[in-house]
Every structure is written in C-alpha cells, then in structure tokens.
Amino acid sequence: MIQKYTFGTPFETEAVVALLPAASDDLAFGRISTDDGFFFSYALGPDDKVYGLGEANRGIDKRGYLYVSYCADDPIHTEDKHSFYGAHNFIIISSMPDASKPDASPNAFGLFFDYPGAVTFDIGYSHRDLLTVSCDKLDLHLYVITGEGPYDIARQFRRIIGKSYIPPKFAFGYGQSRWGYATPDDFRKVADEHRRHDIPLDMIYMDIEYMDHYKDFTVDPQNFPDFSAFVAEMKQRGLRLIPIIDAGVKAEPGYRVYEEGVEKGYFCKREDGTKFEACVWPGTTHFPDFLNPKARKWFGEQYKVLLDAGIEGFWNDMNEPAIFFSAEGEAEIRTWMEKILQGELSFHSFDFSDHAKALANKPEDYCRFYHDLGGGRRVRHDQVHNLYGFNMSRAAGEAFARLAPGKGILMFSRASYIGMHRYSGLWTGDNMSWWSHILLNLKMLPSLNMCGFLYIGADLGGFGCDATEDLLLRWLALGVFTPLMRNHSAAGTREQEFYQFDHPEDFRHVIQVRYRLIPYLYSEYLKAARNDDLMFKPLAFVYPQDRIACNIEDQLILGNEAMIAPIYTQNAIGRPVYLPEEMMLVKFLPDGTLYQEILPAGHHFVEVALNEVPLFIRKNKKLPLVDAADRVAALDMKTMTYIGYPEAPYELVEE
Ligand code: GLC
Numbered sequence: 001m002i003q004k005y006t007f008g009t010p011f012e013t014e015a016v017v018a019l020l021p022a023a024s025d026d027l028a029f030g031r032i033s034t035d036d037g038f039f040f041s042y043a044l045g046p047d048d049k050v051y052g053l054g055e056a057n058r059g060i061d062k063r064g065y066l067y068v069s070y071c072a073d074d075p076i077h078t079e080d081k082h083s084f085y086g087a088h089n090f091i092i093i094s095s096m097p098d099a100s101k102p103d104a105s106p107n108a109f110g111l112f113f114d115y116p117g118a119v120t121f122d123i124g125y126s127h128r129d130l131l132t133v134s135c136d137k138l139d140l141h142l143y144v145i146t147g148e149g150p151y152d153i154a155r156q157f158r159r160i161i162g163k164s165y166i167p168p169k170f171a172f173g174y175g176q177s178r179w180g181y182a183t184p185d186d187f188r189k190v191a192d193e194h195r196r197h198d199i200p201l202d203m204i205y206m207d208i209e210y211m212d213h214y215k216d217f218t219v220d221p222q223n224f225p226d227f228s229a230f231v232a233e234m235k236q237r238g239l240r241l242i243p244i245i246d247a248g249v250k251a252e253p254g255y256r257v258y259e260e261g262v263e264k265g266y267f268c269k270r271e272d273g274t275k276f277e278a279c280v281w282p283g284t285t286h287f288p289d290f291l292n293p294k295a296r297k298w299f300g301e302q303y304k305v306l307l308d309a310g311i312e313g314f315w316n317d318m319n320e321p322a323i324f325f326s327a328e329g330e331a332e333i334r335t336w337m338e339k340i341l342q343g344e345l346s347f348h349s350f351d352f353s354d355h356a357k358a359l360a361n362k363p364e365d366y367c368r369f370y371h372d373l374g375g376g377r378r379v380r381h382d383q384v385h386n387l388y389g390f391n392m393s394r395a396a397g398e399a400f401a402r403l404a405p406g407k408g409i410l411m412f413s414r415a416s417y418i419g420m421h422r423y424s425g426l427w428t429g430d431n432m433s434w435w436s437h438i439l440l441n442l443k444m445l446p447s448l449n450m451c452g453f454l455y456i457g458a459d460l461g462g463f464g465c466d467a468t469e470d471l472l473l474r475w476l477a478l479g480v481f482t483p484l485m486r487n488h489s490a491a492g493t494r495e496q497e498f499y500q501f502d503h504p505e506d507f508r509h510v511i512q513v514r515y516r517l518i519p520y521l522y523s524e525y526l527k528a529a530r531n532d533d534l535m536f537k538p539l540a541f542v543y544p545q546d547r548i549a550c551n552i553e554d555q556l557i558l559g560n561e562a563m564i565a566p567i568y569t570q571n572a573i574g575r576p577v578y579l580p581e582e583m584m585l586v587k588f589l590p591d592g593t594l595y596q597e598i599l600p601a602g603h604h605f606v607e608v609a610l611n612e613v614p615l616f617i618r619k620n621k622k623l624p625l626v627d628a629a630d631r632v633a634a635l636d637m638k639t640m641t642y643i644g645y646p647e648a649p650y651e652l653v654e655e
Contacts, residue, residue: 145157
C-alpha cells in the first residue's frame with residue numbers, strides 16, 4: 001500500500017507518474033516536525049537495515065552514515081564523502097527476520113522524499129539508533145509504502161515511478177572509451193586492435209576532444225571534415241561511435257547553438273535577468289534551462305545534427321551542472337588577490353589553494369541563477385538542483401521519441417534524479433583505479449535498481465589513477481554482468497585499453513564471456529524493465545529468512561537464476577562465498593570450457609584465477625549461453641545451450 005502525504009506547495013518533480021490520492025491515515029511510522037523546514041525521525045531497531053539511496057556511498061545497508069542528496073561533481077569517492085552525482089531519495093527500512101517465525105516476512109516500509117533540493121539522510125550516523133531525514137523547506141511529497149518485506153516494497157515503488165528505459169541491444173556489447181581520443185586514427189586504432197586480437201567490441205566512446213573547441217553538437221572540422229562518412233566507416237566495421245554531450249553551451253558569438261539559445265532566452269539567468277556565466281571545459285558557458293519545457297524541447301532538437309550523421313547513442317555529462325568557476329567566483333578571487341597584493345590581507349599559501357579549490361561547484365553559485373518555468377514563474381536553481389541532469393536527459397529522450405521514433409538510442413547520464421530512469425541510464429561518474437571501487441561499483445547496483453535505474457555501470461578499470469592489468473581483469477569480471485560495460489579512463493592516467501597490457505588473451509576470454517551471456521543479460525534486463533523488477537538484488541531480498549544472507553554485501557542475485565561474487569582484492573587467489581542454498585559454481589575457463597560443480601549451502605572458499613569469470617547458478621535454475629561473436633549483432637542464437645540444472649525451465653525474453 002502506498003500513502004502520499006503532501007506538505008506545503010511542492011515543486012512537481014515528475015518522479016512519480018502514478019496518480020495517488022492524498023493519504024487518509026496518519027503517518028504510521030516515525031515522527032515529523034515542521035518547526036524548521038521538514039524533519040522526519042524514526043527510531044531504528046537494533047537489527048534494522050536501511051536500503052536504497054541509489055547512487056550513494058558505503059554499503060548496501062546504508063545504516064551508519066550521513067548522506068546528502070545533492071548532485072555533486074566530485075570525482076574523489078572516498079569513504080568520507082556524503083554526496084555523489086545522483087540524488088535518489090528512496091529508502092526502505094527493514095527489520096531482520098524473526099527466528100521464531102520462519103515464514104513471516106520482515107517488517108518493512110519504504111519512504112520516498114520527493115524534494116528537488118538538498119535532502120539530508122542521517123541514517124544512524126549522529127545516533128546509532130536514529131534515522132532522520134531533513135530538508136530546508138516544508139514543500140514536498142512524502143510517499144510511504146508498506147508491504148511484505150523490502151523486495152515487495154522496492155517493486156511497489158518501481159510501479160509508481162514508471163517504466164525504466166530500455167536501451168538498444170547493441171548497448172549490451174563492450175565499449176572502449178578514454179578521454180583523449182581525438183583524431184579518426186585514434187578511434188581506428190581502438191577498432192583495429194580489438195578486431196585484430198578478436199576481442200569483441202560494439203562501441204567506441206567519443207569524449208570531449210571530438211568537438212570543435214568543446215562546443216556541443218559540433219565536431220572538430222580538421223579531424224572530421226566528413227563526420228557522417230566516418231560514422232559510416234565505423235558502422236561498416238560493426239562499431240558505433242557514442243559522443244559525449246556536456247550541459248554547458250559555449251558562449252561564443254557565431255556559434256549557432258549559443259546564438260539561438262540567447263535569441264530565444266533559453267539559458268538560465270541571474271536574478272537581474274542577465275545570463276549566468278560559468279566556466280566549464282569550453283571556457284565561458286551558459287546553462288540551458290532544462291526545466292523550461294520550451295528550452296528543453298529546443299535543446300533536445302539539437303541532437304538531430306548528430307542523429308542525422310548516423311549517431312545512435314550519447315552520454316550526457318557535466319549536468320549537475322558542474323561549474324569550474326562562475327563569473328562572480330572569479331571576481332571574488334580577483335578582489336581577494338588584489339587585497340593581498342596591496343598588503344590589505346596577509347597571505348598563506350594554503351589559503352590560496354583553499355580559495356582556488358572552493359571556486360568549483362560553489363553552493364553560492366547554485367543560488368545565483370534561476371529557471372523560468374513559464375507563466376511568469378521562476379525558481380532559484382539550488383532549490384531544484386537535483387532535477388537539472390534528469391531534465392537534460394529528458395530533453396534528449398523526448399527529442400529521440402520525436403526525431404527517431406521506434407529507434408533505440410543508447411543514452412546515459414552522469415547527474416540524475418528518480419524519474420530520469422524512464423529516459424536514460426546512468427554511469428556512476430569519475431571513480432578511481434582502486435580495488436575498493438570495484439566493491440563500491442557492486443554495492444550501488446541493487447540500490448540503483450531499487451530507484452528505477454537499470455542501464456547502469458561504472459568506468460571499468462577506474463577513471464582516475466593508474467590501472468594495473470590484474471585490477472582491470474578483476475573489474476571486467478564484474479563488468480561482464482553490468483548492463484553498461486565500458487572501459488573508460490581520464491587523460492593523463494596510464495592507458496588501459498587491453499592492448500596496453502601483456503595478456504590480450506585474458507581480456508579476450510573475459511570479454512567473450514560477456515558476449516556469451518548477452519542473451520541472458522538482455523532477457524533479464526527486459527524482464528526487470530517490463531515487470532518493474534530488479535535485475536540485481538541484495539541476497540536479503542531473495543533469502544529474507546537467512547540472517548547470514550541478509551548480512552552479505554559483496555554477493556548479488558543477478559536476474560532470477562544467478563548469483564555473482566566478484567573478486568575485488570589485490571593478489572587474491574579466490575574469495576569466501578556464502579551460499580544460502582545449494583548452487584552450481586560455474587567458472588568460465590580461459591580455454592573456453594566451463595568448470596561446473598554443485599556446492600552445498602554454507603560457507604566456501606572459491607578459487608578463481610585472474611583470467612576466469614565465476615558465476616553461481618541457483619538451485620533448479622538454468623540460463624542460456626551462446627557462442628561469442630565480435631559484436632552483438634553477430635551473436636548466433638542457434639548456438640544457444642544452457643548451463644545449470646538441466647531440467648529447470650527458462651523463459652528467454654527477446655526484443
Ligand atoms: C568528466 C566525466 C568524464 C570525462 C571528462 C572529460 O570528468 O565524468 O567521464 O571523461 O569529464 O569529458
């Protein structure tokens with residue numbers, strides 16, 4: 001059951017699409033105080049777990065930390081961080097099973113705080129046994145969901161937020177990316193190396209260097225005098241180019257998108273009506289007003305020029321929006337420096353670096369510009385900050401439905417709010433080549449699914465820092481199962497295409513395993529999308545009566561048939577795995593054969609070599625496998641066999 005409580009005059013975020021009547025009952029859980037903004041509190045039981053929050057730090061059980069929903073351009077995902085790129089305000093509070101009532105579901109309820117500004121979730125952080133959720137203004141919808149345990153609650157929530165985005169099937173192939181590919185030969189090299197080593201590849205990503213001076217919807221005229229021909233050349237080889245689009249539009253007279261946006265008044269403005277200016281990759285930019293329906297439509301239309309050139313996928317970036325510094329920030333630091341130079345202020349070198357760093361993504365800057373909602377209504381950005389990236393991808397998604405009806409276009413975004421899942425996938429932004437980030441990647445998967453995001457993945461191998469061959473192989477062995485499987489890294493870091501390392505054959509094997517599993521992964525994805533279900537589930541959702549399973553955070557149920565338990569530690573020869581029931585361990589061996597062994601329920605240590613991919617098949621289930629191919633379109637469904645328990649049924653869902 002879902003009850004909707006409304007406080008004040010909420011900004012309609014359009015996260016929820018179901019029409020729900022106002023709640024008739026008093027709030028059954030927790031207390032709300034409205035003395036100073038909105039403040040919800042709930043006393044957590046000693047064993048209660050808290051799931052949700054989508055793209056957030058720390059565990060699958062969020063208890064024990066403080067999270068702030070406020071889309072943040074922060075690439076350093078250390079344990080102390082409170083905000084990542086997404087803002088997903090849905091949580092489920094669930095008690096542990098009662099050993100004396102083996103058939104009863106755990107008591108659980110879900111809460112969705114539909115509020116587009118900053119929301120603070122203190123989940124047993126200030127006080128171990130207290131959950132508080134607060135925001136500054138008393139203008140929000142609160143949805144309270146009750147049901148039969150956390151899994152049921154997650155699915156009920158999914159039903160009210162609308163169907164998740166379904167990408168085209170090629171998007172389940174492998175993608176190679178790096179910030180730095182600029183010339184056609186850079187892209188050809190990636191294509192050549194993969195084809196030469198017989199390593200499957202479907203997509204090559206184009207980072208900002210493909211553009212003309214980082215101007216959205218342009219290409220560098222020197223490098224790409226005939227862009228359509230280059231797109232066609234790649235397509236001929238079975239490869240799609242996937243360009244990046246940044247939120248900020250370069251302010252440059254003569255640049256069509258800028259000129260049009262200015263003429264139509266579609267850029268965000270300051271209080272005094274002048275256009276807000278921020279420095280991002282292209283230098284001075286303006287931010288399109290994605291919250292204004294006309295501006296959104298206009299921005300969406302801009303993708304046409306790339307669609308017309310044969311492009312079939314995009315990644316939308318810097319859409320928190322990221323601000324390196326604003327015109328105001330720059331003026332402030334100039335004044336500060338002048339005072340130092342004139343001896344009015346004393347200077348400490350650490351002051352300087354603090355000041356310079358504080359220029360980026362300054363909270364004050366988010367209070368300096370407004371969205372024009374039409375009809376004379378406007379809203380200051382900070383109050384709706386979390387909707388910006390959502391509405392950029394919505395602009396594109398709505399335009400694709402008009403410009404390329406029925407044609408699947410791949411799209412994923414960096415910033416997000418619940419609701420964007422209907423238009424787009426997401427990637428989890430700038431991570432690092434750290435072992436701990438493999439585990440963080442794993443833990444976000446079910447939490448994101450709870451919030452509607454199904455087409456998801458991380459920068460495999462890590463974006464920042466230097467990747468090593470073993471780290472990349474282990475990370476790819478997790479990426480084999482994530483809908484978005486993309487190797488991406490930052491300029492200036494060690495290059496991490498497979499051919500930078502010693503053992504191409506190991507990469508071939510791991511990536512081929514992905515292709516062998518694509519019919520299964522796509523089928524489970526389609527089921528999850530169509531049935532408002534999760535593709536990745538915590539063990540607690542499937543084995544709610546098993547106290548140990550409920551406590552496991554580094555294994556996940558994949559689809560309905562499988563369990564994954566990736567290796568995320570350096571130099572490991574394997575890892576401990578807990579099986580809540582008998583399962584079949586399958587190891588994809590480098591010679592293309594399978595190791596299969598039925599393991600009884602309980603604790604095991606499973607050895608997995610660097611070039612093997614482990615997978616567990618649940619008791620009395622099976623899943624399809626096909627022969628690998630160099631691209632998704634070349635997969636031959638006639639080669640399909642099954643692994644697992646032979647007598648089990650499996651329903652394959654295809655497009
Ligand atoms: C941002 C993106 C990253 C991209 C870079 C350059 O940091 O998150 O993926 O490579 O910008 O465009």
